Amino acid sequence: MASIWLTKLLGSCFRRADDVEEKKHDWLLPAHTKFPKGRTLAIVVLDGWGEQIPDQYNAIHVANTPTMDALKKGAPEHWRLIRAHGQAVGLPTDEDMGNSEVGHNALGAGRIFEQGAKLVDSALSTGKLFHGNGFRYIQECFAKGTLHFIGLLSDGGVHSRYDQLQALMKGCAANGARRIRLHVLTDGRDVLDETSFKFVEQLESDLRELRKHGVDALIASGGGRMYVTMDRYENDWNVVKRGWDAQVLGEAPHKFKSALEALTSLKAENPKFNDQYCPPFVIVDHGGKAVGPILDGDAVVTFNFRADRMIMLAKALEYADFNKFDRVRVPRIHYAGMLQYDGELKLPGKYLVSPPEIERTSGEYLAKNGLRTFACSETVKFGHVTFFWNGNRSGLFNDKLETYVEIQSDQGITFNEKPGMKALEIGRKAQDAILSGKYDQVRVNLPNGDMVGHTGDMKATVFGCEAADKAVKMILDAVKKVGGIYLVTADHGNAEDMVKRNPKTGQPLLDKDGNIQILTSHTCAPVPIAIGGPGLIPKVRFRTDLPHAGLANVAATMMNLLGFEAPADYEPSLVEVAN
Ligand SMILES: O=C(O)[C@H](O)COP(=O)(O)O
Numbered sequence: 001m002a003s004i005w006l007t008k009l010l011g012s013c014f015r016r017a018d019d020v021e022e023k024k025h026d027w028l029l030p031a032h033t034k035f036p037k038g039r040t041l042a043i044v045v046l047d048g049w050g051e052q053i054p055d056q057y058n059a060i061h062v063a064n065t066p067t068m069d070a071l072k073k074g075a076p077e078h079w080r081l082i083r084a085h086g087q088a089v090g091l092p093t094d095e096d097m098g099n100s101e102v103g104h105n106a107l108g109a110g111r112i113f114e115q116g117a118k119l120v121d122s123a124l125s126t127g128k129l130f131h132g133n134g135f136r137y138i139q140e141c142f143a144k145g146t147l148h149f150i151g152l153l154s155d156g157g158v159h160s161r162y163d164q165l166q167a168l169m170k171g172c173a174a175n176g177a178r179r180i181r182l183h184v185l186t187d188g189r190d191v192l193d194e195t196s197f198k199f200v201e202q203l204e205s206d207l208r209e210l211r212k213h214g215v216d217a218l219i220a221s222g223g224g225r226m227y228v229t230m231d232r233y234e235n236d237w238n239v240v241k242r243g244w245d246a247q248v249l250g251e252a253p254h255k256f257k258s259a260l261e262a263l264t265s266l267k268a269e270n271p272k273f274n275d276q277y278c279p280p281f282v283i284v285d286h287g288g289k290a291v292g293p294i295l296d297g298d299a300v301v302t303f304n305f306r307a308d309r310m311i312m313l314a315k316a317l318e319y320a321d322f323n324k325f326d327r328v329r330v331p332r333i334h335y336a337g338m339l340q341y342d343g344e345l346k347l348p349g350k351y352l353v354s355p356p357e358i359e360r361t362s363g364e365y366l367a368k369n370g371l372r373t374f375a376c377s378e379t380v381k382f383g384h385v386t387f388f389w390n391g392n393r394s395g396l397f398n399d400k401l402e403t404y405v406e407i408q409s410d411q412g413i414t415f416n417e418k419p420g421m422k423a424l425e426i427g428r429k430a431q432d433a434i435l436s437g438k439y440d441q442v443r444v445n446l447p448n449g450d451m452v453g454h455t456g457d458m459k460a461t462v463f464g465c466e467a468a469d470k471a472v473k474m475i476l477d478a479v480k481k482v483g484g485i486y487l488v489t490a491d492h493g494n495a496e497d498m499v500k501r502n503p504k505t506g507q508p509l510l511d512k513d514g515n516i517q518i519l520t521s522h523t524c525a526p527v528p529i530a531i532g533g534p535g536l537i538p539k540v541r542f543r544t545d546l547p548h549a550g551l552a553n554v555a556a557t558m559m560n561l562l563g564f565e566a567p568a569d570y571e572p573s574l575v576e577v578a579n
């Protein structure tokens with residue numbers, strides 16, 4: 001008896017040891033047979049830098065970008081284009097433009113995961129969303145409280161989609177919501193400026209329909225996404241506070257009887273009015289009382305699926321201990337996000353749809369294999385090369401091996417005012433990191449093409465692209481000095497197309513007043529990828545058998561350049577060594 005017991009015990013011990021061994025083995029990347037280890041690898045992500053028709057509306061083409069131009073001359077062996085939009089990055093269709101979240105997720109994770117937009121689509125179409133824990137949690141408030149929706153009123157498909165909000169409102173009403181209030185954030189960044197009018201009209205008509213069915217449904221507040229609520233990476237808490245005051249406290253400098261009246265009056269008052277920076281407003285009843293502040297016993301849903309610009313509000317709504325601004329009144333609510341926005345912080349705790357499980361990212365592999373990483377950008381893009389890159393996970397994998405540096409972005413300005421942004425500072429930090437010899441991988445994001453491109457200001461965007469090009473040069477110079485390797489790419493298009501075009505002729509479209517329609521959004525353009533540097537062994541070139549490759553192929557490429565085989569389930573590497 002005792003010996004059987006002993007055999008079992010020993011057996012289980014051995015099994016456990018095997019399991020541990022197995023686990024360890026999983027993380028160990030085999031050495032590559034052709035690519036050597038020990039060369040510093042610089043990874044540069046030019047945010048919003050696609051390849052498009054080289055005409056006067058292409059800010060990258062117009063800009064003087066000698067470094068990027070020189071890289072292009074390395075085609076096809078050391079320069080090529082890769083996909084950065086649609087299904088190549090896990091979006092529902094190939095009509096969907098790329099964006100930073102899905103782009104950096106794919107770059108860092110080396111695989112294509114179904115992204116938030118797609119997961120929400122399927123949770124809504126199957127009805128699964130209305131049976132989950134998150135939904136049940138908000139449903140508990142339906143009988144006595146109000147259900148509030150806060151989010152981006154847009155069909156950009158980057159942070160949110162209007163058809164999803166429609167389905168959500170309908171589903172909530174069908175499942176018992178009796179009083180609904182909308183806190184809308186106007187877009188003009190992922191969609192054309194001033195489309196807010198159209199979205200508000202559509203929303204009013206949908207709310208009328210709900211009212212016909214006995215649901216007391218109204219718009220309660222509003223404001224432009226860049227001025228109200230949707231800040232990111234804690235660049236400026238005032239943005240979130242403005243939203244809080246309107247949404248929770250029912251207070252704002254502007255009060256109107258309807259959202260349409262708000263937009264019309266604010267536009268008439270200010271010739272510079274635009275959707276992105278619309279000031280906060282509150283809708284009031286005939287007695288001047290706010291129609292929908294958030295109160296004790298209410299339910300709140302933030303209906304954006306994308307994480308970065310919802311995290312700060314989620315903290316304000318969820319954290320008991322909070323000191324970023326004076327919340328004045330903290331309502332006792334049941335709050336759920338459309339998704340969980342931060343996997344590490346588990347924020348928010350309740351959500352309607354489970355986020356993509358992006359695990360075993362390249363960053364985690366590198367850390368587990370003892371490689372040292374330096375990552376840097378300025379605040380507005382800092383989370384892109386850290387949080388998004390690591391699969392929407394905040395923090396470091398290994399604080400002994402990784403250094404993440406954030407350069408404070410300018411606050412309270414639109415980036416066409418200072419289009420150089422912090423590109424040169426980022427370049428300098430990367431240079432120092434490369435020259436220090438302390439890192440195997442030095443990874444940066446240069447924000448100009450994107451952040452200035454979103455302003456729609458052509459001249460400023462050209463300037464911004466020139467600044468980004470200078471920063472690339474600084475980094476390449478440092479790589480040269482240490483005998484390293486560089487990989488320069490982008491996360492999606494933006495600055496390469498500053499006008500809305502006729503899809504057939506490619507000519508700019510005109511608005512009703514005969515003016516060219518300015519495109520502030522991203523595009524579906526492919527993006528460049530270039531490799532080089534003295535550390536690149538001879539005969540390394542891009543493979544020609546992966547014509548449809550996308551951002552997800554970059555992680556395996558990078559692992560090869562660092563001297564490792566990539567995990568078997570990663571999208572294939574783009575590079576080979578010719579015989
Ligand atoms: O959040 C934004 O600024 C835009 O909606 C998308 O831009 P990004 O994907 O480049 O961050």
Ligand SMILES: [Mn+2]
Nearest residue numbers: 047048100491
């Ligand atoms: Mn981006």
Ligand SMILES: [Mn+2]
Nearest residue numbers: 048450451454
């Ligand atoms: Mn962008």
